[in-house]
Structure formats: structure tokens, C-alpha cells
Amino acid sequence: MPPHTFEASLTAFILVRTTRSWLDLTPRQRFEVLRTEIRPAIEAKGVAVRSRFYDTEFYSARVSDIWVWEAPDHNSFQQVIEALRETRFWDDYFEVVDVLVGVENAYAINYGQDAIATLGA
Template sequence: MSQAATPAAEFQPALTVFMLVKSRREWLALDSNARGRMLREHVEPVLAQHRDSVRLRAYDVEFYATRVTDVWMWEAADHQAYEAVVEALRDTPFWDHLFDIVEILPGSSNAYGKQ
């Protein structure tokens, strides 16, 4: 996923979620133009709708890992904002059609230091 799809809104995230995903053959079979079109049609509208409360950063890890190909780092203003994005993505071809969601790891930045 491109950084262009990442919302630019500034906020202090209450929640960070690392989503470990593995691309499926259906995604890998698409050429770069088709992948870009899929992102524009299905993912960018979801991100745009939630740009004030959720940010996405995508990392390619297939060079160093075999279990997952990408890590999607979500930063959300609150749990409800993150949940709304996930619900919207579940209605797209990306969730369990083009990518397998292998693991979801939620966390808070420096939670111990905030106590």
C-alpha cells in the first residue's frame, strides 16, 4: 500500500495496532496497475472516510519473513475509530480475499511510562 493512501491528519493515537498480513496469490497475480486500481477503489475511500481518526503505515517484510509479507501499522484516536475501519475493510476484497490477516497485535505506546 502506498504512503499516498495514508491520511495526513495529526492526532495523538490512543491505540496502535500491528496487523500482520500475508498476500495471497490473487494479489500477486495482479500487475502493478491493477494493484493500484484496487487500492484506489477499495482502500483509499475507507482511509479518506476516517482520515481524522485513523492513520495507516504499511511495511513490506517479505524480504525477511516467511509467515507474513506485510505489516500494516494502524494508529487510531480511539478503539471505535479502529473498529470502524476494520469493519469497512472487511467489506472489501482485501480482507481474506487478497490478503490473509494472520495476526492482530494491539498496543499502546509507552503505556508503562504513562502510569
């Protein structure tokens, strides 16, 4: 997806576990599925979202991957879920373990305070 300029109002973490049907595909086939089936389904919804994909299978037996989504509003994220559910991503290639949606620094915003966060060196 091309980068979109917007302030993310929510971030969603979709925790998934790969299925045998995904693992039976070659790596080349997997990337082809993402390019030709998954991404076009999301783009067809016409929503401006950002996503990143994290591999976790070498640290977790329950969750193999985490797909992080940033959306400008709840409707945009809902459209992502609708798009994914209409593809083989949902329950064929991946078992959706959990969907966690949060608002960055909501605790500080709610109390009119600056966020407390750590900074790397």
C-alpha cells in the same frame, strides 16, 4: 489518506500474507485497488486514522506485509477493521495472520514515569 492531526491513543499492527489473487494482479492493478477500493471504504467510515505499510516478504515466510495503524480511540480502529472486512482486502487479497494492538509507553504512563527509550545518533 490525508494526514490528520490527533494524538494516537493506540497503534495497531495488522500482519498479513499476500494471497495468489493479489499476486496475480499487476503492480498497477494493485495500486488501483488500494486507491479505488480499500482507501475509499475506510474513508467512508469517516474515521481519522493514519496508516503506513511495511513490506516484510523478503525477511519472513509467514508474514508478507505489516500495515501499521494509529487511531485516536478504539472506536476509530474498530471502524477500520469493519471497513477492511467489507472489501476484498480481508481474506481475498490478504490472509490476516494477526492483529496486534498496543498503547505506546503504557508501562511508563501506568506508573507515572517517563518513558525509557533509546535515541538514534
